[in-house]
Amino acid sequence: MFWNEPAECMPQEERRQLQNERLQQTVRRCYEQVPAYRKKLDDAGIRPADIRGVDDLKHLPFTTAEDLRENYPFGMFAARLEDIVRVHSSSGTTGKPKVVGYTRRDIDTWAELMARTIACGGGWKHDIIQNAYGYGLFTGGLGIHYGAEKLGATVVPISGGNTKRQVMIMQDFGCTMLACTPSYALVIADTAAEMGIDLRELPLKYGIFGAEPWTDSMRKEIESRMGIRATDIYGLSEVSGPGVASGCEAQNGLHIFDDHFIPEIIDPATLEVLPPGSQGELVFTSLTKEAFPILRYRTRDITRLHHDPCPCGRTHCRMSRVTGRTDDMLIIRGVNVFPSQIESALMAIEGTEPHYLIVVDRDKGRLDELEVWVEVSPGVVSDKVRRLEAFEKQVAAELNSALGLGVKVRLVEPKTITRSEGKAKRVIDRRELGS
Numbered sequence: 001m002f003w004n005e006p007a008e009c010m011p012q013e014e015r016r017q018l019q020n021e022r023l024q025q026t027v028r029r030c031y032e033q034v035p036a037y038r039k040k041l042d043d044a045g046i047r048p049a050d051i052r053g054v055d056d057l058k059h060l061p062f063t064t065a066e067d068l069r070e071n072y073p074f075g076m077f078a079a080r081l082e083d084i085v086r087v088h089s090s091s092g093t094t095g096k097p098k099v100v101g102y103t104r105r106d107i108d109t110w111a112e113l114m115a116r117t118i119a120c121g122g123g124w125k126h127d128i129i130q131n132a133y134g135y136g137l138f139t140g141g142l143g144i145h146y147g148a149e150k151l152g153a154t155v156v157p158i159s160g161g162n163t164k165r166q167v168m169i170m171q172d173f174g175c176t177m178l179a180c181t182p183s184y185a186l187v188i189a190d191t192a193a194e195m196g197i198d199l200r201e202l203p204l205k206y207g208i209f210g211a212e213p214w215t216d217s218m219r220k221e222i223e224s225r226m227g228i229r230a231t232d233i234y235g236l237s238e239v240s241g242p243g244v245a246s247g248c249e250a251q252n253g254l255h256i257f258d259d260h261f262i263p264e265i266i267d268p269a270t271l272e273v274l275p276p277g278s279q280g281e282l283v284f285t286s287l288t289k290e291a292f293p294i295l296r297y298r299t300r301d302i303t304r305l306h307h308d309p310c311p312c313g314r315t316h317c318r319m320s321r322v323t324g325r326t327d328d329m330l331i332i333r334g335v336n337v338f339p340s341q342i343e344s345a346l347m348a349i350e351g352t353e354p355h356y357l358i359v360v361d362r363d364k365g366r367l368d369e370l371e372v373w374v375e376v377s378p379g380v381v382s383d384k385v386r387r388l389e390a391f392e393k394q395v396a397a398e399l400n401s402a403l404g405l406g407v408k409v410r411l412v413e414p415k416t417i418t419r420s421e422g423k424a425k426r427v428i429d430r431r432e433l434g435s
């Protein structure tokens with residue numbers, strides 16, 4: 001079902017026209033209302049009138065997380081504080097959070113895009129949506145909440161945590177859709193199993209999962225354990241929150257709502273724009289935001305763009321599943337390693353669970369070491385020690401061949417690795433300490 005068929009299935013030529021008009025307005029707004037943008041454009045010798053449409057995008061300077069931090073907290077806002085009705089922030093790993101603001105119209109636009117997202121994931125007015133994304137400064141909770149209300153669905157604003165209660169509510173209320181991070185979905189599935197509840201027998205039918213990288217095999221695992229259709233949803237606070245892009249029933253990448261955000265893919269090293277289909281860093285320019293318009297924002301997320309038609313009928317450009325971030329790539333003895341590669345390899349090995357932790361250390365000889373802690377499935381624990389050792393070797397060999405790098409594997413018992421109610425933390429890098 002389409003929430004907004006005319007917008008989602010608009011002929012691409014027509015959408016291009018709309019993008020051109022909206023881009024001109026956005027650039028003008030940034031230049032007139034935000035001193036930091038005015039300075040950047042002046043420094044680059046660009047006047048708003050020089051930008052007539054999407055083809056001129058390449059002339060605009062990039063915006064980075066550092067720009068947001070330098071203007072912390074409200075320096076990048078393009079509306080008066082009295083017109084801003086909400087702020088959110090993204091925690092990041094170091095330093096001050098990135099703060100974003102919304103006017104009333106921004107909140108309405110965001111709710112519209114979230115209504116589209118929920119509909120892309122299979123949800124509709126008659127659905128009961130269990131919203132287990134965290135409510136608060138994080139955009140997940142309130143983003144889904146407003147979209148679900150706009151759609152006319154029934155929201156259960158349970159937020160993250162208290163997992164047994166999640167399962168009880170899911171069963172008692174007959175929730176038909178679940179929204180949370182994919183790692184938390186697995187925690188809910190484990191908890192339900194412990195409680196002796198088979199989620200496949202409940203009315204639950206759909207799930208919209210995102211806010212962290214996950215693999216297609218993890219999607220299939222969630223689908224089979226919960227008996228649902230799981231859809232990948234993508235977004236980031238700087239661009240609005242969830243509701244930037246969403247998968248659909250074709251499971252064919254994520255539709256970027258490009259009547260509101262223009263994507264580009266660049267080479268993070270040379271900053272050059274790459275042709276369609278190339279892998280690189282995703283960059284976004286907003287087209288309709290009032291309080292926090294953003295020009296060529298470098299997301300650090302790695303993906304590809306696709307412009308071929310999708311069987312679902314939506315004409316939006318699509319992005320592949322995000323495989324990682326330029327800043328979570330580990331370089332181990334010169335080899336580039338993404339946590340998602342480790343996850344894909346583990347998911348293919350029978351007897352391991354999708355709960356893992358990557359520990360990077362530097363030994364005395366100053367060589368980096370990669371150790372992967374992997375939870376084994378319950379049946380495997382009771383096995384004989386000798387068999388466990390052999391299994392550990394097998395897992396290490398599989399990772400070795402997937403990464404092209406020697407890896408130490410530590411098999412751990414089920415439930416040893418700390419579970420997350422929000423975004424999972426998969427990497428511990430000890431190299432900065434003491435070296």
Ligand code: DLL
Nearest residue numbers: 090140210211212213233234235236237241242322
């Ligand atoms: O995570 C917004 C969101 C909430 C998206 C709920 C989806 C669902 P931030 O906290 O600002 O916003 O984090 C944004 O999370 O740049 C990506 O690195 C990562 N991310 C978000 N969605 C996905 C996804 C929200 N589907 C950062 N796959 C982004 C992979 C994702 N990574």
